Amino acid sequence: MGDDDEKYDGMLLVMAQQHEGGVQELVNTFFSFLRRKTDFFTGGDAGAPEKLVKDAFAHHSKLALKVHKEKQMKQEKERKEKAERAAKLAEEERKKKNDDGPRIQELTDEEAEKLQSELDKKKNEEEKKATTNEEKSDKADKEKGSDSEGEEDEKDKDKLKPNSGNGADLPNYKWTQTLSEVDLSVPFDVKFRIKGRDVVVDIQRRSIKVGLKGHPPVIEGQLYNEVKVEESSWLIDDGKVVTVHLEKINKMEWWSRIVTTDPEINTKKVCPENSKLSDLDGETRGMVEKMMYDQRQKSMGLPTSEEQKKQDILKKFMAQHPEMDFSKAKFS
Numbered sequence: 374m375g376d377d378d379e380k381y382d383g384m385l386l387v388m389a390q391q392h393e394g395g396v397q398e399l400v401n402t403f404f405s406f407l408r409r410k411t412d413f414f415t416g417g418d419a420g421a422p423e424k425l426v427k428d429a430f431a432h433h434s435k436l437a438l439k440v441h442k443e444k445q446m447k448q449e450k451e452r453k454e455k456a457e458r459a460a461k462l463a464e465e466e467r468k469k470k471n472d473d474g475p476r477i478q479e480l481t482d483e484e485a486e487k488l489q490s491e492l493d494k495k496k497n498e499e500e501k502k503a504t505t506n507e508e509k510s511d512k513a514d515k516e517k518g519s520d521s522e523g524e525e526d527e528k529d530k531d532k533l534k535p536n537s538g539n540g541a542d543l544p545n546y547k548w549t550q551t552l553s554e555v556d557l558s559v560p561f562d563v564k565f566r567i568k569g570r571d572v573v574v575d576i577q578r579r580s581i582k583v584g585l586k587g588h589p590p591v592i593e594g595q596l597y598n599e600v601k602v603e604e605s606s607w608l609i610d611d612g613k614v615v616t617v618h619l620e621k622i623n624k625m626e627w628w629s630r631i632v633t634t635d636p637e638i639n640t641k642k643v644c645p646e647n648s649k650l651s652d653l654d655g656e657t658r659g660m661v662e663k664m665m666y667d668q669r670q671k672s673m674g675l676p677t678s679e680e681q682k683k684q685d686i687l688k689k690f691m692a693q694h695p696e697m698d699f700s701k702a703k704f705s
Contacts (some may be wrong), residue, residue, distance in 0.1 A: 503695035532629070532639040539627065539643045541636070545591050546583075548631050552661055553624040555600075557617040557631065558610075559583050559591050566612030574607045574615065576600070581632065583607075583615060594632030598623055625661055641672040 392398040407413040414422050536542050538549025538556075546559040561567055563585070573590065575582040578599050584590035596619075604620035621628075627640040667677040676684060 499695045506691060529639045532637045535638045535643050541638050550628055553621055555619040555628060559615045561585060561613060567609060572615055576602055576605050578602055583617060592632060594634050596632060597628040597630055625664060641668060
């Protein structure tokens with residue numbers, strides 16, 4: 374019966390939404406339809422249409438009142454349950470306050486003096502413990518820095534020391550760099566002056582190739598990082614040397630090699646003074662100087678600016694909370 378009741382809900386809802394006059398206008402439209410399109414009013418016995426309407430009204434009125442009453446009873450029940458829960462919680466809270474609340478107890482002069490002595494003693498012990506924890510933390514930081522330096526030295530021991538231009542002098546060519554650019558110098562041992570038509574220079578965003586036509590390339594492979602092709606260039610110097618200029622896209626890192634097949638340099642030993650920091654804008658220069666500071670700190674096994682900041686915050690927190698024991702805590 375429920376499904377049949379809802380069968381035409383969609384259609385009737387659309388009709389209802391189109392009647393701005395509300396239910397009265399909707400009912401009037403329904404009876405107008407029965408009058409114009411059916412024999413509802415004239416096809417049966419006298420009084421039959423009115424009886425049919427009254428019976429239908431009585432039936433649905435009874436159902437509506439029943440549902441309304443059930444809804445009211447449900448709401449009243451929920452309201453009472455909610456009020457009972459609130460009262461119960463309030464009672465529990467009141468009992469808890471009575472049980473756990475502070476109790477005022479008057480002390481004698483002798484008891485007060487004894488209590489103050491115990492508090493002072495406890496405070497001194499906590500201050501000593503905080504000092505010991507701080508000393509242990511400093512010692513652990515130094516040991517960690519020493520271990521880190523040893524690991525980094527082991528990792529970098531096979532890397533080349535940078536040349537005076539922060540690059541490398543390799544058997545077939547040499548290169549230098551600043552934070553924003555890389556320059557390669559590729560000499561050719563030939564008995565004639567080379568010209569542009571004699572060489573092959575191919576600069577791509579992630580690769581490079583340099584050599585003499587008809588000979589194996591001197592340099593060929595994937596670059597350490599991406600370059601701006603449109604701002605890179607090459608030229609022939611004195612008929613014997615091809616000089617290649619590469620413009621870095623990432624201007625905040627040192628390259629450890631030109632192509633991935635080359636031996637690496639130790640970028641921790643790069644001399645930042647050789648880079649053109651004065652050419653950078655204020656914000657970029659600040660970031661680069663921070664990066665160079667962190668690089669020097671790491672090379673000496675000391676904390677970087679971020680690590681130092683974390684340590685300072687930790688020490689401040691420890692000083693503010695001497696009651697906490699940090700002796701077994703591990704921080705990274």
